[in-house]
Amino acid sequence: MSKVLVTGGAGFLGAHLARELLERGHEVVVLDDLSGGLASQVPEGARFVRGSVVDDALVERLFAETRFEVVYHLAAYAAEGLSPFIRRFNYENNVVGSMTVLNACIRHEVRRFVFTSSIAVYGTGELPLRESATPRPEDPYGIAKYAVELDLAAATKQFGIEHTIFRPHNVYGELQSTRDRYRNVVGIFLNQVLKEQPLTVFGDGLQTRAFTYVRDLVPTIAASGFDEAARDRVFNIGGDVPTSVLALAQTLREVTGSRVPIHHLPARHEVVHAYADHTLAKERLGARLDATSLAEGLARTWAWARTLGPQETPPFSAIEIERGLPPSWLDPRSR
Ligand SMILES: NC(=O)c1ccc[n+]([C@@H]2O[C@H](COP(=O)([O-])OP(=O)(O)OC[C@H]3O[C@@H](n4cnc5c(N)ncnc54)[C@H](O)[C@@H]3O)[C@@H](O)[C@H]2O)c1
Incomplete structure (x- = not known):
């Protein structure tokens, strides 16, 4: 020990x-x-x-x-x-x-x-x-x-x-904050489903990530x-399977049985495609990183998020620069 x-x-x-x-x-x-x-x-x-x-x-x-x-x-x-x-x-x-x-x-x-x-x-x-x-x-x-x-x-x-x-x-998974408006697309989508609000996607949603x-x-x-x-x-x-944000939204709607629509926001400054090679972690450390499918992992995360219910997503309290901040991130209290 x-x-x-x-x-x-x-x-x-x-x-x-x-x-x-x-x-x-x-x-x-x-x-x-x-x-x-x-x-x-x-x-x-x-x-x-x-x-x-x-x-x-x-x-x-x-x-x-x-x-x-x-x-x-x-x-x-x-x-x-x-x-x-x-x-x-x-x-x-x-x-x-x-x-x-x-x-x-x-x-x-x-x-x-x-x-x-x-x-x-x-x-x-x-x-x-x-x-x-x-x-x-x-x-x-x-x-x-x-x-x-x-x-x-x-x-x-x-x-x-x-x-x-x-x-x-x-x-993504259980315990991931669903209170954060700035990060964790899965947490944001889950909270939107719970609030019965549209799933918000930056740009066309064809940007890919491997979850x-x-x-x-x-x-x-x-x-x-x-x-x-x-x-x-x-x-x-991390995982090896690139998934578009749109496909993630669709899978999440299937998993949760929700019919909330997808709402596109203006594209923001972000890397469009990001996926990584994990050969080293697999070969040297024996990592098994894709053991759980996206649908299965989302189903477990949804089961947990439901027990929490909808969450408030307070804005970060000390933004230093507002120029170029996506409008959806602006603190309405500062307007
Ligand atoms: N979740 C991901 O997909 C991901 C991807 C890449 C890297 N990471 C890294 O993994 C780490 C954990 O991320 P996470 O997703 O669990 O985020 P998280 O926000 O859930 O966890 C971070 C924790 O750090 C605490 N914290 C923040 N500032 C602190 C400070 N000054 N002193 C003490 N505690 C502080 C927060 O209260 C929080 O509990 C972070 O370093 C993050 O950059 C996460």
Whole structure:
């Protein structure tokens, strides 16, 4: 049994990961400021510390009292599309916060730092996106993730701390926020179905993403902290089957039995097609990333979302730039 920290463990991926680590017999501490997650999602058996990864004193205290062997750093503000409009907050939370955790890891001799980066680091790279490609992130979210990746490699070289980097994409499933208006198309659609509102699609809806059911991906991330084959490596992780946003909307209507129409919004600035090659994760880590079909995964997610009912989707409270913000994202209270 090892002592592990999961930052962001009250969020979607973090809560699943914390549960998986507990089931594997580890002692789990969760650090989360509840800016996106819910305390009720922290699995029973994990110790929950409420606070921010940007809070240097709190992070230092936490590491001084518990000697972690592995740190899974998932805490981030992950609304990629919103990141150009909250640049300062994005770098503070996602870069400075990550460095605060990494400093503590180095000071307290944590063995391995596992980091959830994103395929956002690739920008509009050649498809399928491969780990061997040189990342060229195109928005502040991707730039922040890549900055942390580069810093981790430097820290490994200088201080010997091990790292494992995952670049996931388009994960969905139970516990995914349906309260977020800026990200997670599956969560947004589910909430729209529950509110009996049209499913909103940016542009023609022919942009493609490869969706991954959360439980297909979490075991690989959990095991990686203890896997020599994952040491000091970067892995794409996620499903292989590209699906258009329109096809996703259609499948979701079938799964939920809903007849809500599809409503097209003006296209927004986004990567049109994004799918990645996962050979490395499959061959080195034995990842099984497409075990659950989209229809099956959506059915499970729908069964969970129904129990929650429709959710309010409050706007982000501190938009830094409004120019070019999609109209549907503007806070009506600021008009
Ligand atoms: N879900 C995806 O498809 C996906 C894809 C690529 C990368 N990721 C990455 O995986 C990680 C988890 O994403 P998720 O989808 O579970 O998002 P999420 O929003 O559900 O979880 C993030 C958690 O981090 C917490 N958090 C945010 N800022 C914090 C701070 N300063 N201090 C402490 N806690 C903080 C939030 O409260 C939330 O519980 C993120 O790093 C994200 O960038 C997710």
